[in-house]
Every structure is written in C-alpha cells, then in structure tokens.
Amino acid sequence: MAMAPTAKVVLGCIAFGVFWVLAVFPAVPFMPIGRTAGSLLGAMLMVLFQVLSPDQAYESIDLPILGLLFGTMVVSVYLERADMFKYLGNLLSWKSQGPKDLLCRICLVSAVSSAFFTNDTSCVVLTEFVLKIARQQNLPPHPFLLALASSANIGSAATPIGNPQNLVIAVESKIPFGKFLFGIVSAMLVGICVNALILLCMFWKVLSLRKDEEQPDHDQVELALEEDVINSHRFSPATMSHLTFDNISDDDDALSCHSLPTLRNHVGGSGDDEIFRDAKGATKDVKLYDGSSLQKKDEKVVASTNGFGFEDIDEKKAKWKMILWKIGVYVITLGMLVSFLMELNMSWTAITAAMALVVLDFKDARPCLEKVSYSLLVFFCGMFVTVEGFNRTGIPSAIWDFMEPYAKIDRVSGVAILAIVIVVLSNLASNVPTVLLLGSRVAAAAATISPEKEKKAWLILAWVSTVAGNLSLLGSAANLIVCEQARRAQNCGYNLTFWAHLKFGVPSTIIVTAIGLTLIRA
Numbered sequence: 001m002a003m004a005p006t007a008k009v010v011l012g013c014i015a016f017g018v019f020w021v022l023a024v025f026p027a028v029p030f031m032p033i034g035r036t037a038g039s040l041l042g043a044m045l046m047v048l049f050q051v052l053s054p055d056q057a058y059e060s061i062d063l064p065i066l067g068l069l070f071g072t073m074v075v076s077v078y079l080e081r082a083d084m085f086k087y088l089g090n091l092l093s094w095k096s097q098g099p100k101d102l103l104c105r106i107c108l109v110s111a112v113s114s115a116f117f118t119n120d121t122s123c124v125v126l127t128e129f130v131l132k133i134a135r136q137q138n139l140p141p142h143p144f145l146l147a148l149a150s151s152a153n154i155g156s157a158a159t160p161i162g163n164p165q166n167l168v169i170a171v172e173s174k175i176p177f178g179k180f181l182f183g184i185v186s187a188m189l190v191g192i193c194v195n196a197l198i199l200l201c202m203f204w205k206v207l208s209l210r211k212d213e214e215q216p217d218h219d220q221v222e223l224a225l226e227e228d229v230i231n232s233h234r235f236s237p238a239t240m241s242h243l244t245f246d247n248i249s250d251d252d253d254a255l256s257c258h259s260l261p262t263l264r265n266h267v268g269g270s271g272d273d274e275i276f277r278d279a280k281g282a283t284k285d286v287k288l289y290d291g292s293s294l295q296k297k298d299e300k301v302v303a304s305t306n307g308f309g310f311e312d313i314d315e316k317k318a319k320w321k322m323i324l325w326k327i328g329v330y331v332i333t334l335g336m337l338v339s340f341l342m343e344l345n346m347s348w349t350a351i352t353a354a355m356a357l358v359v360l361d362f363k364d365a366r367p368c369l370e371k372v373s374y375s376l377l378v379f380f381c382g383m384f385v386t387v388e389g390f391n392r393t394g395i396p397s398a399i400w401d402f403m404e405p406y407a408k409i410d411r412v413s414g415v416a417i418l419a420i421v422i423v424v425l426s427n428l429a430s431n432v433p434t435v436l437l438l439g440s441r442v443a444a445a446a447a448t449i450s451p452e453k454e455k456k457a458w459l460i461l462a463w464v465s466t467v468a469g470n471l472s473l474l475g476s477a478a479n480l481i482v483c484e485q486a487r488r489a490q491n492c493g494y495n496l497t498f499w500a501h502l503k504f505g506v507p508s509t510i511i512v513t514a515i516g517l518t519l520i521r522a
Helices: 008-023 032-050 054-059 063-080 082-095 099-116 119-136 142-156 164-173 177-202 202-206 220-233 260-265 299-341 344-363 372-391 393-408 412-429 431-447 449-472 477-488 497-518
Strands: 274-277 283-289 295-298
Touching: 008 032, 008 372, 008 393, 008 412, 032 054, 032 164, 032 372, 054 344, 054 372, 063 082, 063 119, 063 164, 063 299, 063 344, 063 372, 082 119, 082 220, 099 119, 099 142, 099 202, 119 477, 142 177, 142 202, 142 449, 142 497, 164 177, 164 344, 164 431, 164 449, 164 477, 177 202, 177 449, 177 497, 202 477, 299 344, 372 393, 372 431, 393 412, 393 431, 393 497, 412 431, 412 449, 431 449, 449 477, 449 497
Parallel strands: none
Antiparallel strands: 274 283, 283 295
16 A cells, blocks of 8 residues: 555544554643543544544445444343352362462463453453452462453463454454354463463462461352352342341231341240230230241231241342353353354344344343443444554555565464564554454455465464563453452452563463464465
8 A cells, every 4th residue: 555645644644543542541731631532532533633634534334344343242241240250269269279270270261251251351250359359368469460461361362252353354364253263262272271371480489378267168268259249249139138127018917027036035944824025016926836837816917927937038049040141141152152152243143142132031121232342343443543543544555565575374473573573563552443454455365375374374463462461460451350359349459560460461471372383284
C-alpha cells in the first residue's frame, strides 16, 4: 500500500497517538477519560481529520467479532450464577498437599478456565478465592497471584474464545475452533508446566517457610471459602431461607416459631405440664412426653406445627429447581463448545447459546445483561475505526515491507524476529491493536509460501501476542484485573507492584514463548 498524502499521514498519526496514549495510560493527567472514551476519541479524530469517511468508519467495525465477544460474555455471566467458578475455586483447596501443590493447582485451574471462559473472567472470579486460601493457610499471596495471572494468559491462547485477540484472529483467519485448539494446545500445556516450574524455582524458599501459626487442613479451608461465598450472597433468593416472619400465622391460637426454641429448652425428664406464652401473649398448655416429645392439647397448635413440613417441601422443590437449572446451563454451554468443534459460525453460535440461557432462566434478563462489559464492546468499535484509519496512512505497510524479508516463518531466524516484533508491539500498543495491524500482513506473506504456513502464521500471532501479556503488569488486562482485585480485597488487600511482576514476567515470557513456538503445529 502506497503512503497517503503527507497531511493525511500526520493527522492519522495524531489520531492514533491519542488513542495509543489513552489505551496504554488511561488516567493521564491532561485527559483522564479512560480507555473506552479514548478509543472513541481516536475514531472521531480519524473521521474529523478526513482520514476515513463516515461510511468507511462504520464499515471498519467488525460485527462478527462483536457478536462473538457479546455472546461469550453473556454465557460467562450465567456460568458464574451457576456456581461454576465456585466449584473451580473449591478445587484449589481440595485435599491440598501444601503451598507448592496449591501453586500448581492454581496454574492448571486458571489455564483451563481461561481457555473456555476467557482470561479476564477467570481472573475476576478466581482472584478472591486465591487470596482467601492464602489467608487461611497463612501464605504470602505474591507467588499465587502471579501464577493466576500468568497462567490465565497462557491458557487463554489455546482457544479462539480465550481472549479478545484470539477472537479477532479466529474471525479473520477462518480457522475452525477444533483446528485452532489442536494447533496450540500442546504449546499451552507445556507452557503451563514451564511457567509453574519457573514460579517454583523463584519462590521455593518462600513456599517452604513454616509459619508459626498452625496450618488449617483442607476441610477447614473449604468451609471458610463456603462461608465467605454464602456471606457474599447473603441476600440472594437462592440462599435465603423460606421461613420468614410472614409465615407466622396471625391467629391468636397459632404457635409462634420463636416459641419453639423456648419449648425445647424446657424439655426435661419429667412428665409435668408446663405453660408458655406465644408471641401475642396467649397462654398455651403443653405436656412434656418422654422427656423429648411434645404432646399438644390444642389441635390448632398441632396444625400450626405441621405447617413447617410444607416449608421443608418448598425448600426441597426450590433446591431441585436450582439443580436442574444449573444442569441446563452446563448443557447449553457444552453444546456451544461442541458446535464450535463442528465448525458452525462461532459468532451466531455464541449468541444462540446466550439467548438459550436467557430463555432457560425464564425471568427478566436485564440484571444479567447489565453485567456484560458494554464498555469493552464500545472500546472495540472505536479501536476498529482508529486502527483502520492508521492502516490507510500507509505507515504499517511501509514498516512491514521493510521487515518482511527478515521475518519469513519458514526460517528459524524469521520466526524469532517475528516473535520479537509481536512481543514488543503487544507491550507498546497492546495485543489487540497489534493483531489488527500485523495479522493480515503476516498471513499474506506466509500464504506466498504455502497454505499451511499461512495457518501457522495466524497461530504464531495468537500464541506470541497472548503470552507477551506476561512480560509486564501493563501487558494484559488479566494482569491489571488481578492487581486491582487483590488491592481492593477486604481483610487481605495486597499490592502487586510493577517491578515485582517484571522480575518474574521477563524470564517467563521469553522461555515460555520460545518453547511454545517449537510446538505449534499447522
């Protein structure tokens, strides 16, 4: 592509520069408007500067990517409601064999959940569980938080729905879900093991220290986690008792439910009659029978007590209804994954699964739909327009024309140079813009060699741009989510610093990326 006129190039660079600054540093002092507004500002400037026409700007928005992203986010919301992530969190402490075993479990659970439920979602939910387990076992949270964030990034590289940049690659490359998975899964599995080994080597002494406080066993940890989950959903209809003050009869002869504990406290070995008062002051006679049973003289009292059996039945019905609903959610999600493997259209498959979950829930979907990150969808819209405008300046093509002879993927040196460029750009411009800028060019260059090389080029781009997020704290949204969640956590807040992450991120990114490149298969 030839270079655009000088004025168009300068104005396009200014618009892209504004987008880049606000995307990488969303709280800059001179314009603290955030990433989403920054992407819209960059898109608006592209149109205002006439780098793109309004029609070209609308055409640059990739609706299949937005549809796939929306559908997977809705499915993740319902999976969270169905306690999928609570069960994953419980796996972290189930029969734990100590800190080192816990770290390896976090790596595995984080990677697998991120591959199918996106890395951002996994980090949002699992960070709280990791912090609670570390607190219960009196362990430093630093290595476990690093394990969670880095493994989430590595695991998300294995599937098209693992992260946003893979969504873009899957749609643009038209690589089926199954072939995408099997092309990268071996690199992902080995990468997770290597990443866990690096963490163990770096924090072996920390994980081997014996604390003065007694270590609780895994049953105590699971109980504490369960109590925290119940407390955090205290007012959820699924966990509230059906027995409320409204169930107490207003009839003067009715037995108050608050009187039953009083009765039980008075049960003794004698058979003498005793007198008690209900909530409204009415006097009732009861006979204590065999020191444990109550023989009530008033039939209305008996009828009132029998009412509690109906409440038990209602609770059992509600419990089974919830169990069946959860099974339905899991079946629909599994059906979505099977449809992906059958090479059906991923965007409409995800949307169909999302709507099936809405119908299955059979209630107003607004509370669930409000949990979807619409700001992320808007960010993508603005980014599509901004990147398309920057492409039309001709600068990305000129840079690639200079690099292409040195980045041939049929040579080891070419793959290494391409990987270095992707890692640097992913940390400077973020991974999704890097994929949008380089994707079609890298694939076109590889297609001149063979169709298999074209597919491999897309997979290399997916692997390297994703693992590159582990280099620094700012490298991926998953890192920032773990850092922010840990900092805001109640009773166990922890600040994961930039330099603490960088000491681990640099060697891990280099080693895991290099090993994975040798295992990717077209």
